[in-house]
Amino acid sequence: MAAIRMAGLTKSFGDLRAIDGLTLDVEEGEIFALVGPDGAGKTTTMRLLAAILDPTSGDAWVAGHHIVKEAEAAKEDIGYMSQRFGLYTDLTVIENIEFYADIYGVPRRGRQEKINRLLAFSNLTPFKQRLAGNLSGGMKQKLGLACALIHTPKVLFLDEPTNGVDPSSRRDFWRILYQLLRERVTIFVSTAYLDEAERANRIGLMDHGKLLAVGTPEEVKRLMRGTILEIRTAEARRATAVLRATLPPGSVSLFGDRVHVVTEDVQGAGDRVREALAGSGIETSELRPIEPTLEDVFVSVLGSSAAATSRT
Amino acid sequence: MKPRRVLAIARKEYLQIRRDPRSLGMAIAMPMLLLVLFGYALTLDVDRVPVVIWDQSESPASRELISRFAGSRYFSLKGYVRNYREVERGIDSGRTLMALVVPRDFAGQVGSGRPAAVQLIVDGSDSNTATIAIGYAEGVVQTYSREITLRATQGLGGRPLNPPVEMRPRVWFNADMESKNYIIPGLIPVIMMVIAALLTSLTIAREWERGTMEQLISTPVKGPELIFGKLVPYFVIGMFDVLLAVLMGEFVFHVPLRGSLLLLFVMAAIFLVGALSMGMVISIVAKNQLLANQLAMILTFVPAFILSGLVYAISVMPWPIRLVTYLVPARYFVALLKGIYLKGVGLNVLAGEAALLLVFAAAMVALANFQFRKKLG
Amino acid sequence: MINPQNNKAVVVKDLERRFGKFVAVNRVSFDVAKGEIFGFLGPNGAGKSTTIRMLCGILAPTSGSGTVAGFDVRTEAEKIKAHIGYMSQKFSLYEDLTVEENIDFYSGIYRIPPERKRERKEWVLEMAGLREHRHSPTSVLSGGWKQRLALGCAILHEPPVVFLDEPTSGVDPISRRQFWDLIYELAGRGVTIFVTTHYMDEAEYCDRIGLIYRGELIALGTPAKLKTELMQEDVLEVHCERPQEAMEQISNLRGIKEVALFGKGLHVVTEDGAATAKLLRAVLPEKGYAAPRVEPIAPSLEDVFVSLIEARDRAENNQPAVQA
The missing domain is CATH 3.30.70.100 (Alpha-Beta Plaits)
Known part of the structure; x- marks a missing residue:
């Protein structure tokens, strides 16, 4: 049985369809990443699945419990970490953890070891008497995770857990998530960082309440239309201007000292690039096809799904 | 309902209150401050009425009359004036409330046994105080004229005359008619109502505002567990406030307590649960600290102050307003406290009020539980 | 006021800001050349916003000095405000006004001369691609559009220096790319861009970057230099x-x-x-x-930053509290 099952899940706020008919299964023991820009519907999806928001229509089950009819039973089996820091800043690290242990009714027996283990693996042991409000962003997130894990949930929902956290803490956070996977916890995480999403087992690209693509990062990358040619040059900005004048609109992007050209015809485009740049006296140090990033795929999928620049 | 969860919530609230000494200080200092402030300001006795004198007579007779005013505890002499313009200025500026004008031929008229008139000019803008002040002034003048008559008749060798009819008022329950004796027991419910509602009006709204509620509702915690857990610490603070108020009544205002102290505290506890739950309802509905705070203030203070029978007697209100007072829980508690304090009566007399208080508390607890949703939006 | 270092748009020397005992920015020094895209990076709470606020003349430094567009951050704050554009992650647009009304409002704020108003407005509408939507309420625009409109409003008065505080946070990738195209275009015209971001990939798009961590500038240079020399x-x-x-x-x-x-x-x-x-x-x-x-x-820039940050953490041995 799937750990999370959504069937036509829809949520409207007034006229706005925040979530539009999501249908998706997430298997037990998998890390699934929901990726998309702000306003795509990630947080709404999270809240629906955490049974703290009722859908307008459609159904969903989490750990076998229906999220509306069996909301309270579902809450016993899930851990949820909201996007905003949801713990008490005027309580200490240990007070927050003990509070949630009581709320979840964690049995007294074995509880101390459990708390110690959580503190240790989130590297919070030295800070357990510190007020949560005085923790750094990365440590706050780890405390949030520790509290969400205190009752050994079957499914963990993390809403943009690494937003605004330094890259070092982000890596740490993901390391913890992988350790959890070994205990067969299902992890459903949302993120706006596309590079981060590649660390998940499967991802769902989301925009405007709909899933544009679902699959392993490799599968999703195969949805990329065309190939990306990367050009490295000292005069990247001038090169971009030159290439934009000769190549189809929308196919040229500038990334610092690199220019990317998206094309269906690698050979032909390569020749045209070389010709155009040479004609303008621009030297290229490198020109090669590269593997697309998830962001490239996102742009490609979004661009084909609508005239993406003029969406309201 | 799992006791452990209720306890966890209560403990968490306790820790938060302890870490916020300013709010805790407010919760304890506020009722004391209000009690002192209203206890003294709201006193309905009029004394030390400021008065100026225009003594045109400047005679021993006029000075004797004036000394009667000066010697009375009800008046305070603010000085002498020489014309009406000064009288007007004194009243306009609020320096004086009253002017006594003794005419030029006062001594002659008194001496010759003819009726003498003195003029009393009173600021009528506060009609209540003015009426009482005029009453006092009349008393002073009458005593003075009676003595003159007495002296005159004694001088003539006759027997002193007694007025044919004399009224002897007898005041029950508050024999010395000191208004503080019924103001203080009446104030306690009003202040407790406001403080209790304010205390809890923030607690749930704050969790929504800070984002901690989103986390909390994702757990299996039940609404009643949350509400009762939050009530516990505030109930303790509230009862402590009641104790302080009673102690202040005893030692600061010297209000005699005739009835049962136990009954007083039991009733206070019921009232407190109702008022705290009402604050909770406001907090649940408002979801925003500022709004909740203002709502709590408006919904508790105004009705409790005006419609509880503290300031205005309910029996003289027009009937539609009288009906409304039944919705003001402070009304029952005011009646209960006045009964316990002034009349020393027990439940055999106050059962009706006690029952209605219980209904109020139960209704508020139920409403809080009914209103609370473990869902967003 | 003539800037002695004429080709510098921003010069910062030993800039420090304390809040009580907490050192938010600890003796930071760097400069930004005219027309340069300078990326200012660091985790939340590292001192990014405090630095930007000092440079914009909103917050006085505790010690140290700095000039922006030739004006002193201590003594000429008001002049700085007239010569910079500032756009933050929270777009400062009025949602209940239309696109045009927002532009008109900022025209008034920046006191654009009446004869230039029309021209500048058309320029912003063109740049943001909002010509057909000039009468739409701002609230209905997508994140990308709002972001471009906010940028337009921030540079209505053609400031020589523009501060962008996490401008692309949470915007979809297509809009992000379009936004960066605009930034390159502005820089190409000699406008100095000072941008903060916590997208590591975006850092690579900058000409030079500075990494701030716990109030200290722990790395400064071109992306290529950081990747080869600092790691x-x-x-x-x-x-x-x-x-x-x-x-x-x-x-x-x-x-x-x-x-x-x-x-x-x-x-x-x-x-x-x-x-x-x-x-x-x-x-x-x-x-x-x-x-x-x-x-x-x-190494990627992220590798470099993680390595630098962890080296710093090891040096300090334990993690001190972060205050808001």
């Missing part, structure tokens, strides 16, 4: 089966400083790249990860 360790990219499991095995090997998942592969940071590569090629198949691919690669 003492070597980075290997490893592709093998079950990378998550392999990660743990690898991290226990000798000489390994850090292993992180990166895309579908692993980035292994090590003191000696050649030796570790050899070791990995031998060890991984033994442990059941057949045919691993191990290649030395240029």
